[in-house]
Amino acid sequence: MALAGSADFPLPTTGRVRGACPHDCPDTCAMITTVEDGRAVRIEGDADHPITQGFLCAKVNRYLERTYHRDRLQHPLRRVGPKGSGRFERVSWDEALADIAARLRGVIDQHGAEAILPYSYAGTMGYLQGESMDRRFFHTLGASKLDRTICSTAGGMGMRMTVGGNIGADAESVPDCDLVILWGTNTLTSNPHFWPFVLRARENGAQVLCIDPIRTRTARQCDEWIPIRPGTDAALALGIMHVLFRDGLEDGDFIERYTLGVEHLRARVAEWTPERTSDTTGIPTDTIESLARRYGSARSAFMRVNYGLQRHAGGGMAVRTIACLPAVTGHWRHAGGGVQLSTSLNFRFNTAALHRADVSPEVRTVNMIRLGDALTLPDAGVGGPAVHALVVYNSNPAAVAPDLAAVRRGLGREDLFTVVLEHFQTDTADWADYVLPATTQLEHWDVHLAYGHLYATLNRPAIAPMGEALPNTEIFRRLAKAMGLAHDYFDDDDLTLIRQALDTNHVRMQGVTLDALLERGWVRLNVPKPYAPFAHGDFLTPSGKCEFFSERLAQLGLDPVPTYTPPYESRERDPDLVARWPLTLISSPAHQFLNSTFVNLEPLRRGAGRPECIIHPDDAAARGIRNAGDVEIRNDRGAFRAMARVEDGIKPGVVWAPSVWWTKLVPDGRNANDTTSQRETDLGGGATFYDNQVEVSPI
Ligand SMILES: Nc1nc2c(c(=O)[nH]1)N[C@H]1C(S)=C(S)[C@@H](COP(=O)(O)OP(=O)(O)OC[C@H]3O[C@@H](n4cnc5c(=O)[nH]c(N)nc54)[C@H](O)[C@@H]3O)O[C@H]1N2
Ligand SMILES: Nc1nc2c(c(=O)[nH]1)N[C@H]1C(S)=C(S)[C@@H](COP(=O)(O)OP(=O)(O)OC[C@H]3O[C@@H](n4cnc5c(=O)[nH]c(N)nc54)[C@H](O)[C@@H]3O)O[C@H]1N2
Ligand SMILES: [Mo]
Numbered sequence: 001m002a003l004a005g006s007a008d009f010p011l012p013t014t015g016r017v018r019g020a021c022p023h024d025c026p027d028t029c030a031m032i033t034t035v036e037d038g039r040a041v042r043i044e045g046d047a048d049h050p051i052t053q054g055f056l057c058a059k060v061n062r063y064l065e066r067t068y069h070r071d072r073l074q075h076p077l078r079r080v081g082p083k084g085s086g087r088f089e090r091v092s093w094d095e096a097l098a099d100i101a102a103r104l105r106g107v108i109d110q111h112g113a114e115a116i117l118p119y120s121y122a123g124t125m126g127y128l129q130g131e132s133m134d135r136r137f138f139h140t141l142g143a144s145k146l147d148r149t150i151c152s153t154a155g156g157m158g159m160r161m162t163v164g165g166n167i168g169a170d171a172e173s174v175p176d177c178d179l180v181i182l183w184g185t186n187t188l189t190s191n192p193h194f195w196p197f198v199l200r201a202r203e204n205g206a207q208v209l210c211i212d213p214i215r216t217r218t219a220r221q222c223d224e225w226i227p228i229r230p231g232t233d234a235a236l237a238l239g240i241m242h243v244l245f246r247d248g249l250e251d252g253d254f255i256e257r258y259t260l261g262v263e264h265l266r267a268r269v270a271e272w273t274p275e276r277t278s279d280t281t282g283i284p285t286d287t288i289e290s291l292a293r294r295y296g297s298a299r300s301a302f303m304r305v306n307y308g309l310q311r312h313a314g315g316g317m318a319v320r321t322i323a324c325l326p327a328v329t330g331h332w333r334h335a336g337g338g339v340q341l342s343t344s345l346n347f348r349f350n351t352a353a354l355h356r357a358d359v360s361p362e363v364r365t366v367n368m369i370r371l372g373d374a375l376t377l378p379d380a381g382v383g384g385p386a387v388h389a390l391v392v393y394n395s396n397p398a399a400v401a402p403d404l405a406a407v408r409r410g411l412g413r414e415d416l417f418t419v420v421l422e423h424f425q426t427d428t429a430d431w432a433d434y435v436l437p438a439t440t441q442l443e444h445w446d447v448h449l450a451y452g453h454l455y456a457t458l459n460r461p462a463i464a465p466m467g468e469a470l471p472n473t474e475i476f477r478r479l480a481k482a483m484g485l486a487h488d489y490f491d492d493d494d495l496t497l498i499r500q501a502l503d504t505n506h507v508r509m510q511g512v513t514l515d516a517l518l519e520r521g522w523v524r525l526n527v528p529k530p531y532a533p534f535a536h537g538d539f540l541t542p543s544g545k546c547e548f549f550s551e552r553l554a555q556l557g558l559d560p561v562p563t564y565t566p567p568y569e570s571r572e573r574d575p576d577l578v579a580r581w582p583l584t585l586i587s588s589p590a591h592q593f594l595n596s597t598f599v600n601l602e603p604l605r606r607g608a609g610r611p612e613c614i615i616h617p618d619d620a621a622a623r624g625i626r627n628a629g630d631v632e633i634r635n636d637r638g639a640f641r642a643m644a645r646v647e648d649g650i651k652p653g654v655v656w657a658p659s660v661w662w663t664k665l666v667p668d669g670r671n672a673n674d675t676t677s678q679r680e681t682d683l684g685g686g687a688t689f690y691d692n693q694v695e696v697s698p699i
Pocket of ligand 1: 187191211213306307
């Protein structure tokens with residue numbers, strides 16, 4: 001079994017091992033770990049990798065500290081105290097697996113397999129540890145399926161309905177662009193390896209703009225910060241297109257050849273005069289006019305949209321509307337021109353072989369952002385049995401899921417059996433009946449796509465597993481055996497899984513072979529360089545065109561033409577609520593954390609300080625809030641505490657709580673997700689974390 005070392009690939013006692021950063025980030029860095037006498041002593045970015053360029057971020061530079069941390073889980077644990085108390089005793093793997101298998105069997109016998117719910121996200125983005133044996137296990141049982149919506153599905157659907165999928169403009173060609181728009185993304189924090197390309201574009205004369213309600217560390221580095229009212233980006237894009245058509249700045253040839261439904265789009269944007277756009281977005285008409293003119297007269301503009309901007313009711317439509325812009329101007333003609341939300345659909349690993357969804361019976365699907373409801377409603381909110389067993393891995397829902405009060409109520413149910421696979425005793429692990437120790441990226445095999453570039457990366461284990469930790473793949477293999485599931489696909493070892501993932505004839509995957517990956521660590525997809533995916537149309541939509549009019553959206557009962565959908569918690573949709581809770585809370589990532597990962601690493605937590613709430617001086621003065629004073633942030637769903645930072649680098653009416661803190665590591669035991677809601681976006685059932693009205697008061 002190729003656990004870490006194997007006959008073909010023994011672990012080095014000394015040497016340099018190539019790997020991939022496992023974290024949920026567009027950059028997917030190529031890392032090199034130096035091992036001495038079986039211990040990892042140094043980690044660095046691969047200097048030869050075109051995106052990593054030899055540096056790692058502030059967080060992953062500390063990956064060795066994280067791996068060897070004194071709090072690493074090294075043995076299976078069984079709960080001894082009351083639920084949620086975090087009191088556990090050490091047990092053997094055999095005992096843990098036998099008891100978990102018996103308890104899951106009991107749930108199946110009594111309530112049916114759909115009463116079992118897997119819950120995972122992208123704690124690691126690796127195909128093996130993220131979506132292989134785990135999927136096979138749950139599919140074979142006939143457990144409920146999980147719709148993994150917490151991050152990206154709204155925007156993903158917006159792209160799919162417009163250009164056909166997440167095929168983004170290529171970051172490596174951005175230095176050839178004459179305009180860069182960072183639209184709802186905090187590049188220096190959440191996509192730092194893209195920044196050198198932005199700087200090179202600027203050296204070549206490009207202007208760099210940032211559209212964000214917050215003057216983030218990224219916005220501070222840009223030529224211009226355009227503060228926008230949260231959740232109104234579709235209106236801004238419609239207003240820009242109004243000016244483009246009004247002033248004849250469109251590319252008629254591109255539109256005619258490669259788009260569908262321009263007459264509908266023209267009619268729609270005619271309504272979005274600069275005045276109306278300004279009323280909706282809070283951006284002055286002059287700025288809208290000048291932004292549209294600069295965009296329309298640029299030769300090749302690159303727009304980096306990221307997932308932050310789609311965490312509102314209309315997030316799907318917002319991304320769809322922005323994605324129409326480069327087809328109106330024809331910027332797709334040039335490599336680097338266009339829009340990038342994600343590049344993930346360029347990668348075509350053989351997930352069907354990994355997942356084996358074909359062996360699952362017809363079962364219900366539970367939307368992960370409604371975990372609170374799923375655990376507290378009798379039919380999990382979607383019909384079928386109540387959830388009686390929850391298996392969590394690669395995620396920390398007791399910190400990151402919306403509406404934490406509901407999540408905690410669910411996790412606290414005495415009749416819920418919960419298993420958590422983890423590196424650390426997280427907020428979620430505290431609620432478990434069993435905690436199982438998992439390996440980190442230094443201790444297991446994996447293979448990775450990237451969602452901000454075009455290189456596939458292999459991860460080789462550098463060190464032996466810590467204590468009794470096991471890879472997720474192996475834990476689910478053993479669990480399958482313990483439950484008497486005898487299918488031969490549970491015998492595939494990790495290298496076999498990698499071979500299966502790479503077993504595809506897709507043209508873009510040609511050359512992405514195990515041999516090539518073993519030799520170099522990473523391989524560029526089989527796409528041209530420079531890569532201009534839609535220079536000649538070739539959109540992946542049913543019509544093959546950029547669909548300004550979408551028949552598929554019409555069939556879903558949605559507006560087939562780009563439109564502005566106001567936030568749920570907005571003056572347009574719920575003025576009473578806004579009167580009671582007048583401030584919009586954005587709880588986007590703190591620079592030092594990766595969602596809730598790394599919060600327990602002391603140097604990074606020290607760097608983040610304590611939970612903060614950034615508030616505009618006018619809003620602070622109106623509430624008697626002083627800088628560095630303690631505040632409570634509250635709405636109907638819950639409350640949490642923070643230290644006020646009074647600054648003018650934020651749009652009035654908006655507050656920012658850098659996130660996602662572990663609730664157990666802050667004095668009030670609460671975080672921003674005590675205020676967020678389980679409501680879904682217009683497309684894709686996505687999370688609406690930033691569609692969230694609150695009030696802030698001094699304590
Ligand atoms: N250091 C670090 N890096 C990360 C992460 C992390 O937690 N920490 N998370 C990773 C993950 S999982 C993801 S999905 C990506 C996310 O990467 P980004 O999309 O960059 O993430 P966010 O910081 O959520 O949002 C970006 C910006 O959008 C702004 N914003 C919020 N609402 C709106 C809006 O309505 N309109 C506009 N124009 N802007 C808005 C926020 O103020 C924020 O500055 O980053 C990844 N990289
Ligand atoms: N308020 C607010 N909430 C948010 C966000 C926000 O910006 N604001 N961001 C949202 C976004 S974009 C996302 S993507 C989600 C992310 O939410 P999650 O996917 O839950 O991400 P993390 O909080 O990083 O937690 C991942 C956990 O997986 C564990 N892990 C890592 N690798 C492995 C492994 O190999 N095996 C096992 N068993 N465990 C492993 C880590 O130790 C960590 O505890 O959070 C969302 N929640
Ligand atoms: Mo995410």
